[in-house]
Amino acid sequence: MDLKLDNVSHSYGDLEVLQNVSLDIPEGKIVCIVGPSGCGKSTLLRMIGGLEQPQKGKILQVGDVPKGCLNALTYVFQDFALLPWRTVEGNIKLVLEDHRLTAGQVEEIISDVLSRTKLSDFRTALPKQLSGGMKQRVALARALAVNPAVMLMDEPLSALDSQTRELLMGDLVALWERAPFTSVYVTHNLNEAVRLGHSIVVLSRRPGRIREIVEIDIPLADRNSSSINLERKQSQLWQLMRDEAIAADQELLIV
Amino acid sequence: MSNTNNATTSNNKVFKTVIFRGGGYSPKPLAWVGLSVFISLILMLEVLTRAGIITSLTMPIPSDVFWTLIELWQSGLLFKHLAPSLSRLVVGSFIGCSFGICVGIIIGLFSLARAGLVPLVAAIFPIPKIALLPLFVIWFGIDETSKYALIALGTFTPTVVATYGAVDNVDRTLIRMGQSYSLSWMSIVRKIVLPGAMPGVLSGLRISLAIAIILLVAAEMLGAEYGIGAYILQAGSLYDLERLFAGVAILSVLGVLVSAMIGLLEKILLKWRV
Numbered sequence: 001m002d003l004k005l006d007n008v009s010h011s012y013g014d015l016e017v018l019q020n021v022s023l024d025i026p027e028g029k030i031v032c033i034v035g036p037s038g039c040g041k042s043t044l045l046r047m048i049g050g051l052e053q054p055q056k057g058k059i060l061q062v063g064d065v066p067k068g069c070l071n072a073l074t075y076v077f078q079d080f081a082l083l084p085w086r087t088v089e090g091n092i093k094l095v096l097e098d099h100r101l102t103a104g105q106v107e108e109i110i111s112d113v114l115s116r117t118k119l120s121d122f123r124t125a126l127p128k129q130l131s132g133g134m135k136q137r138v139a140l141a142r143a144l145a146v147n148p149a150v151m152l153m154d155e156p157l158s159a160l161d162s163q164t165r166e167l168l169m170g171d172l173v174a175l176w177e178r179a180p181f182t183s184v185y186v187t188h189n190l191n192e193a194v195r196l197g198h199s200i201v202v203l204s205r206r207p208g209r210i211r212e213i214v215e216i217d218i219p220l221a222d223r224n225s226s227s228i229n230l231e232r233k234q235s236q237l238w239q240l241m242r243d244e245a246i247a248a249d250q251e252l253l254i255v
Numbered sequence: 256m257s258n259t260n261n262a263t264t265s266n267n268k269v270f271k272t273v274i275f276r277g278g279g280y281s282p283k284p285l286a287w288v289g290l291s292v293f294i295s296l297i298l299m300l301e302v303l304t305r306a307g308i309i310t311s312l313t314m315p316i317p318s319d320v321f322w323t324l325i326e327l328w329q330s331g332l333l334f335k336h337l338a339p340s341l342s343r344l345v346v347g348s349f350i351g352c353s354f355g356i357c358v359g360i361i362i363g364l365f366s367l368a369r370a371g372l373v374p375l376v377a378a379i380f381p382i383p384k385i386a387l388l389p390l391f392v393i394w395f396g397i398d399e400t401s402k403y404a405l406i407a408l409g410t411f412t413p414t415v416v417a418t419y420g421a422v423d424n425v426d427r428t429l430i431r432m433g434q435s436y437s438l439s440w441m442s443i444v445r446k447i448v449l450p451g452a453m454p455g456v457l458s459g460l461r462i463s464l465a466i467a468i469i470l471l472v473a474a475e476m477l478g479a480e481y482g483i484g485a486y487i488l489q490a491g492s493l494y495d496l497e498r499l500f501a502g503v504a505i506l507s508v509l510g511v512l513v514s515a516m517i518g519l520l521e522k523i524l525l526k527w528r529v
Contacts, residue, residue: 049435071436081432085450085527094446095436128529146436 001063001072001149001182002027003048008057010043016207017043021057023201023210025150028180030220032193035203036241036248041186042154044208048184049073049152065149070099074148078155080135082127082142088114089123092142113141116175133164137171144175151183157192169195173220190237194230195223202240205248212240315496320504323497337505340471340483343399344509347406348467355411355463356456359418363452364444369419380412385473392478402474409470410463417459418452425451454528457521464513468506483509 003025010018017040025031025048033041046052048059050073065072082091089110096106114120117137127135136156143151157165169192175181187193193200200214216223216233223230262271297317303309304316327333361368362376384405395401425448433443475484483505490498 051431051435073435075432075435077428077432079428081428083429083447083450084529094433095438097446098436098438098442126527128527 001061001065003150003182003184004060004062005044005048006058006060008044008047008054008059010040010047010052010054010056011207018054019207019209021203021208021210025182025184027063027182029198030176030181030183030185030196032185032187032197032200033203034187034190034193034200034237034241035208036205036245037188038248038251039203039205039244040208041188041203044203045075045152045154045184045186048150049075051075066147069147069149071095071146072149074143074146074151076136076139076143076151076153076156078158080127080132080139080159082135082138084127087124087126088119088130088138088141091127091138092145095142095146109145113144116144116178117141117171131164132160133168136160136168140171140175149182151181153183153185155187155189156185158187158189165189165192172196173223177221190234190241193237194234196220200237202237205244206251211244214240311496315500319497320500323501324504327498327501333505336481336483336486339479339481340475343402343406343474343482344467344471346399347403347471348410348464350403351407351410351467352414352460352463354407355414356418358411359415359456360422360444360449360452362415362419363422364448372415373419376412376415379408380416384409384470388474388477397478402471402479405474406467406470410467413463413466414456414459417462418456421452421455421459422448424455453524454521457517457524461514461517464517465510468510468513472506 005021005023005025008018008021009016021044023031033044035041043052047054050059061072083094086094092110092113093106096109101109110123111120114123117140119134119137119141122130122134122138127138130138136159139156157168160168173196176183185192185196194216197216198220200216202211202214203209204211214233214237216230218227218229262269264270300309300314301317304311304314324333327336358372358376362372363369387408388401388405391401391404395404429447429451430443433447438446471482472484472487475482476488479485483502487499487502490496490502
């Protein structure tokens with residue numbers, strides 16, 4: 001299943017946040033969206049997943065939802081959004097309980113996603129016992145449990161320290177290599193974008209328009225933090241964004 | 256430079272220990288302090304009343320109150336008074352709190368209910384429920400029902416206010432998460448909103464149940480043969496200070512027990528809290 005954004009515009013009152021955004025999200029690819037703060041990238045992601053309605057334009061699913069998919073558009077949130085009163089296992093069960101699954105099927109899904117995210121030993125832990133990186137792994141396992149058609153990731157690594165971020169990036173690449181998933185990945189971190197994105201959409205400052213789409217054709221597994229080609233891509237992105245970021249930084253907030 | 260004790264000098268350079276100025280502002284559990292405050296206060300009263308500095312007209316001797324309690328227990332009258340009081344407390348506050356929690360959740364979830372009921376609750380809250388007791392006697396009769404109704408109404412309003420506040424405070428990102436996984440409305444309410452509101456509801460219950468004890472005594476003072484309130488009223492009209500204070504002590508113990516019970520409930524239900 002592909003996604004297609006057709007001329008999406010949105011404003012909050014008088015404040016225009018998105019302007020004529022048109023974008024194709026092809027199946028099996030990770031599309032990163034980067035932009036200066038306040039450019040409406042998180043708003044755009046909420047619209048793609050149906051948590052917010054665009055005032056103009058349409059967001060379209062192209063093709064059928066694959067079989068066995070319980071929740072086509074699935075989010076991974078920046079602040080994890082785990083229920084603190086449920087264990088790791090319980091948090092994953094939460095999203096399966098509303099579907100008619102047998103206890104055996106549920107068990108099978110849970111042990112599968114826990115082993116894929118290396119969490120099998122932490123099944124009965126409560127979120128308060130886990131580090132930030134672990135919590136995001138649980139959120140990732142929960143997202144994988146519903147077998148999503150598209151993963152919508154809203155700065156999933158921004159709340160983590162840089163070492164944990166590096167580890168989780170590796171995990172994400174490994175997950176994608178094992179079973180390529182479609183994803184829209186919003187971030188303000190250019191390094192994450194060049195490591196994980198097949199294409200990188202650069203938004204301008206508010207109102208967000210697409211400034212450029214940068215394609216990177218190095219396979220995900222071959223990208224690492226010291227690659228010269230990636231460095232070059234990253235500085236190219238930074239050149240694109242620098243002036244926008246300065247201007248965005250100096251804008252007064254409208255409260 | 257001023258001379259301080261912890262300053263040392265070597266090679267013409269002054270070395271001074273950095274003064275600690277953090278700490279404090281973090282309550283620690285000190286188990287025995289509460290009890291010893293109780294005990295020393297009572298001991299002080301005991302000494303002062305025995306010495307005659309406080310006359311027996313203004314304050315009974317604490318040990319006499321204690322013996323009155325023992326006597327009350329041995330004669331079996333304690334349970335004759337305590338049993339109806341406890342049943343009134345349990346039934347009345349159960350009705351009030353459960354209705355309160357339901358209405359609070361409804362107010363928390365539906366804008367229409369909020370707009371309609373919040374002003375009504377605000378109007379009922381400050382009414383001294385004791386003032387309505389004669390009315391309740393007319394409506395529900397002189398027997399138990401009017402006492403249940405009084406306690407129920409008294410616990411209802413604070414529970415409603417605490418509950419809808421607690422529902423408002425449930426983390427919205429968790430609710431968005433539930434929606435993003437297409438959980439049903441029922442699932443979101445049952446699995447996200449209710450557990451999320453639980454801490455607020457429990458601390459609301461603490462206040463409601465204390466109010467319930469106050470109202471229990473008020474209700475029993477107006478018309479009851481047995482009950483802690485009736486016992487205190489009898490003692491008061493005979494100016495029997497020992498029995499009066501014995502009754503008050505029972506109420507205090509009841510208050511401490513209720514509070515401890517909620518503490519236990521919090522420990523069990525809110526294990527997940529950081």
